[in-house]
Amino acid sequence: MAGKRLTLVKSDDPVLRAVAAPVKKPSEVTDLAENLLATMKTEGGVGLAAPQVGKSIRLFVTSAGGTPEAYINPKISETSPKQIPWEEGCLSLPRLLGEVRRPKKVTMQAQTPDGNVVTVKADELLARVIQHEIDHLDGILFPDRMDDLRNVRTISEEEWQTRFVADGDVHNAEM
Numbered sequence: 001m002a003g004k005r006l007t008l009v010k011s012d013d014p015v016l017r018a019v020a021a022p023v024k025k026p027s028e029v030t031d032l033a034e035n036l037l038a039t040m041k042t043e044g045g046v047g048l049a050a051p052q053v054g055k056s057i058r059l060f061v062t063s064a065g066g067t068p069e070a071y072i073n074p075k076i077s078e079t080s081p082k083q084i085p086w087e088e089g090c091l092s093l094p095r096l097l098g099e100v101r102r103p104k105k106v107t108m109q110a111q112t113p114d115g116n117v118v119t120v121k122a123d124e125l126l127a128r129v130i131q132h133e134i135d136h137l138d139g140i141l142f143p144d145r146m147d148d149l150r151n152v153r154t155i156s157e158e159e160w161q162t163r164f165v166a167d168g169d170v171h172n173a174e175m
Helices: 024-044 124-137 157-161
Strands: 047-049 057-062 067-077 083-089 095-105 107-112 117-122
Touching: 024 047, 024 057, 024 067, 057 107, 057 124, 067 117, 067 124, 083 124, 095 124, 107 124, 117 124
Parallel strands: none
Antiparallel strands: 047 057, 057 067, 067 107, 083 095, 107 117
């Protein structure tokens, strides 16, 4: 079953600054996960957390690993000492970009909608998306992680709308 597009909350919505509640029954968020995936794809993102659509629960979705996945109650258990800078954007902060240093690799434990516990070892883009989306679950936005807020840049609406290349390959996608 294909999900439906949900409305993203505005950047000043308090849900984006709240710590999200744990999910008690993973099977009860299957529809929401499908809707998050549909919304992420429609909006041109590579990750989307439930608070970004007004649901303060610990759930995020991503396609950064190559296939669409939903992660429930995620926790990072290990990070690499090496950190790398990367320009991040966010569907909750349209047209804003900024460089954030994050660990290059992470290990995350989470549940899937069917209740299985998975361990994900990630690097590069997937590691970055995992950290960015878990930040959303903790009420943190990417500018909070920037070394210097003077380096936040605003791009044009045209650039925001054309941040993809043809054939469905995403570049400069937002999280």
